[in-house]
Amino acid sequence: MYKINFKFEQKGLEPIIIDNVASGQSILEVALDNNIELHHNCGMVCACSTCHLYLEKGDEFVPEISDREEDFIDRARNPRINSRLGCQCVLEDGSGELMVTIPDQSVIHGE
Numbered sequence: 536m537y538k539i540n541f542k543f544e545q546k547g548l549e550p551i552i553i554d555n556v557a558s559g560q561s562i563l564e565v566a567l568d569n570n571i572e573l574h575h576n577c578g579m580v581c582a583c584s585t586c587h588l589y590l591e592k593g594d595e596f597v598p599e600i601s602d603r604e605e606d607f608i609d610r611a612r613n614p615r616i617n618s619r620l621g622c623q624c625v626l627e628d629g630s631g632e633l634m635v636t637i638p639d640q641s642v643i644h645g646e
């Protein structure tokens with residue numbers, strides 16, 4: 536089981552901690568299941584950049600970034616060294632703690 540700490544760049548949103556998260560789901564799915572707004576225009580198939588997030592801690596619990604994912608991250612707003620696409624960060628079997636920062640969802644994102 537995993538614990539995921541979500542922080543938000545959008546002003547006024549308090550951090551949320553989600554505990555007892557099962558492996559096999561993506562960070563995007565976990566967010567949506569917990570009413571955390573995170574866009575996903577392509578339907579979670581690594582064909583947009585709207586589920587862009589920053590994985591501050593815990594990248595050892597998800598697959599390595601693919602070339603395709605990197606290409607789409609290049610088109611995201613404010614990409615950083617720890618940028619990932621939420622739909623591609625599927626939790627592997629195991630347990631641990633992740634820290635995620637969600638970019639401001641109220642501003643327009645690139646596709």
Ligand code: FES
Nearest residue numbers: 577579581586622
């Ligand atoms: S939802 Fe489109 S890349 Fe993740």
